[in-house]
Amino acid sequence: MRELLVISEGDSSDSNKEELNVIGDLLVGWKVDRYCDWAEVHRNCSGYLLGLFVVSDKIVEDRVLLEKLESHLRKADGMDWIAVVRPHQFDSPAIKAFLARYVVDYLSFPILGSKEKIEGIFDHLYGMAELRKREDSCVYLDHERIIGNCPAMENIHKLIPKFAASDAPILISGDSGTGKELIAQTLHQQSVRKQERFVAVNCGAIPENLVESELFGHVKGAFTGADRDKKGKIELADNGTLFLDEIGDLPLSQQVKILRFLQEGTINPVGLAEARNVNVRIIAASHVSLEEAMKTGAFRPDLFYRLNVLQIHAPALIDRRADIELLAQHFLKKYRNEGLGIIKGFTKEAINSLKAHLWPGNIRELINRVRKAVVLCETSLISPHDLGLGLVPAEPKYVVQGNLVEARNHVEKATVVGALASNDQNITHAAKQLGVSRMTLYRMLEKHKIVLSDSTSAVV
Ligand SMILES: Nc1ncnc2c1ncn2[C@@H]1O[C@H](COP(=O)(O)OP(=O)(O)OP(=O)(O)O)[C@@H](O)[C@H]1O
Ligand SMILES: [Mg+2]
Numbered sequence: 001m002r003e004l005l006v007i008s009e010g011d012s013s014d015s016n017k018e019e020l021n022v023i024g025d026l027l028v029g030w031k032v033d034r035y036c037d038w039a040e041v042h043r044n045c046s047g048y049l050l051g052l053f054v055v056s057d058k059i060v061e062d063r064v065l066l067e068k069l070e071s072h073l074r075k076a077d078g079m080d081w082i083a084v085v086r087p088h089q090f091d092s093p094a095i096k097a098f099l100a101r102y103v104v105d106y107l108s109f110p111i112l113g114s115k116e117k118i119e120g121i122f123d124h125l126y127g128m129a130e131l132r133k134r135e136d137s138c139v140y141l142d143h144e145r146i147i148g149n150c151p152a153m154e155n156i157h158k159l160i161p162k163f164a165a166s167d168a169p170i171l172i173s174g175d176s177g178t179g180k181e182l183i184a185q186t187l188h189q190q191s192v193r194k195q196e197r198f199v200a201v202n203c204g205a206i207p208e209n210l211v212e213s214e215l216f217g218h219v220k221g222a223f224t225g226a227d228r229d230k231k232g233k234i235e236l237a238d239n240g241t242l243f244l245d246e247i248g249d250l251p252l253s254q255q256v257k258i259l260r261f262l263q264e265g266t267i268n269p270v271g272l273a274e275a276r277n278v279n280v281r282i283i284a285a286s287h288v289s290l291e292e293a294m295k296t297g298a299f300r301p302d303l304f305y306r307l308n309v310l311q312i313h314a315p316a317l318i319d320r321r322a323d324i325e326l327l328a329q330h331f332l333k334k335y336r337n338e339g340l341g342i343i344k345g346f347t348k349e350a351i352n353s354l355k356a357h358l359w360p361g362n363i364r365e366l367i368n369r370v371r372k373a374v375v376l377c378e379t380s381l382i383s384p385h386d387l388g389l390g391l392v393p394a395e396p397k398y399v400v401q402g403n404l405v406e407a408r409n410h411v412e413k414a415t416v417v418g419a420l421a422s423n424d425q426n427i428t429h430a431a432k433q434l435g436v437s438r439m440t441l442y443r444m445l446e447k448h449k450i451v452l453s454d455s456t457s458a459v460v
Contacts, residue, residue: 002126003031005051005079007041016054019084019109023052026111026118038072045076049129050122054084054109060092070340073102077342080104080129082122100379101341104128132344146179146186147330148323150451152315156183159312164190169262169307172285174314177364180285181245183312188241193281196240201233204249211254213270216261222271234267237280247307248286248293252300259303282307317359317366318417322451324354327363331370332382339374346382353389356421358414413448416441425452 004027008016024032033048035041045051059065073081083106089095099106105125111118146156163170164187172180181200188198206214213222217232234242244250250258261267262282266275284307293299317324328346336343346354359365373386384391402410415434423429431441444450 001029001031002123003033003048003050004122005041005045005048006032006034007038007051007053008034008036009038009053009056016056016084019054022109022111023084023107023118026115027122029119030122041072042075045079048079050082050126051076051079052082052084055086055089055095057086057089060089060095063094066094066098070098070102073342074337074340077337080125080132080344081342082106082125084109097378102380104344104380146182147327148320149326150315150320150322152313152320153323156312156314159310160186161190163187163310163312166310167281168309169282169284170310170312171290171308172283172312172314173289174285174287175316175362176287177362178314178316179363180287180314181243183314184241184243184245184283184285187283188243188281191241191281193240197237198241198243199233199237200243200245202245203254204246208251211251212257215254216257216267216269218270219272222269226271229269232267232269234261234280235269235276235278238278240280242280242282244282244284246286247284248288248290248299252298255300255303259300259306262303262306317362318414319449320451321355321417321421324359324366325351327366328354328370331367332374335367335371335374338371339377341377342380343374343377343382344380347384349391350382350384350387350389352421353384353387353391356418357389358417409448412444413450416444416448417450420450420452 006020006023008020020034035044041051053069059069081103083099083103085095085099085106086109105121107118107121113121146153146160148156160183170184170187172183174180184200185198188194201215203211213226213230213232215232215234217230217235218226219229220226244258261278264275265277265279267278268275290299290304290308294301294304317327328351332343332345354366361368369387369389370382372388373382377383377386416430419430419433420427423433427438427441431438434441436444445452
């Protein structure tokens, strides 16, 4: 049976009584539970999906009461709320802003629609609340999980348990913010080393003269300022996993030392003649192409081949558009309590702009935009404006990299993706907007390996 929580503050002589009795009579077949104070609601609300309250005139007149009500609703934000409002109360801008932010719907009193119509509204709201609850529980279960089920991510999900079971080095490639470190952590978590440390070293962030001591450690007196023995990151990761992030930034002088460590399984802390045995599993990552770095002499080929035993490529967000909505919903669930109101989701326009944006900062940029939107949003749904995105088609924002051919390709791909997003992935309409034939558009999809985000469309 569908349940409705009704909160009627104050005693039975309260003016809300009339509204609540009418609604109770309308909802035959529902279990309507009344509560008189919020403390009781907070103790019991986890069992309900839908709640209803009446906006009294006292609340309209008294800012403090309104703020109190807001804080109660924030506390009970696992539920969806419906307000009962009298028409004159809409004269208050504060009440209008409050409703936009905290409720999924409101009923205007006196209720004019038929019993069937009102029941229909409640049934729909209950159904929506059920859907949201289901989504929430999935997301919270997999808090730190790698989200995504596009073909490239499915492949990563399949590779991780296989790679985690081996002790061979892994090389993770991918642009900045695509989840390389998350993949490395997940590999560690799923390996037999999971009880031991996962030590991450950002090779690009350590000043060149300190790299050796950071990685290999030093003994007291090894150099000026070395006033005690210090273990290096490699030794700290003994029996666990060492994540060498941005390995492409490692100076050549240290690359040879890492190579020796990989070959011999021993390290020499600075200032110590004898070698120490260390057992670590190496995962390396780089956002620059190590193949290119080898060509310019910035990366040693022998180290590359040592590291490049198992490979994972973290795809750029623009190449996994089908996952954008899922990721955005995931981060909204994660951060939605950071704002003032109760945010239930994104508007359709916001989803379209998310899909059309080019995401130069990848998932990290998506997280930042969603977190900012949660803080700025003044209604229960996040808009393109809250996300700092234009309405579709979004302005192409990109940093030109590489030569002219690469830049041209980049713009062509972005334009095609943008046209598809603003036409709901409809090939005919997108081709029309771009001024090309459907055949040409299909060729472009193939050329740029663009996958249509609509699940009913073919994967090209
Ligand atoms: N597939 C994913 N599902 C959920 N969260 C993700 C996913 N990929 C990345 N993230 C989150 O995005 C953020 C950036 O990811 P991460 O630090 O792993 O990227 P990176 O590739 O190492 O970036 P950089 O090159 O800038 O170091 C992190 O907060 C991470 O938890
Ligand atoms: Mg990283």
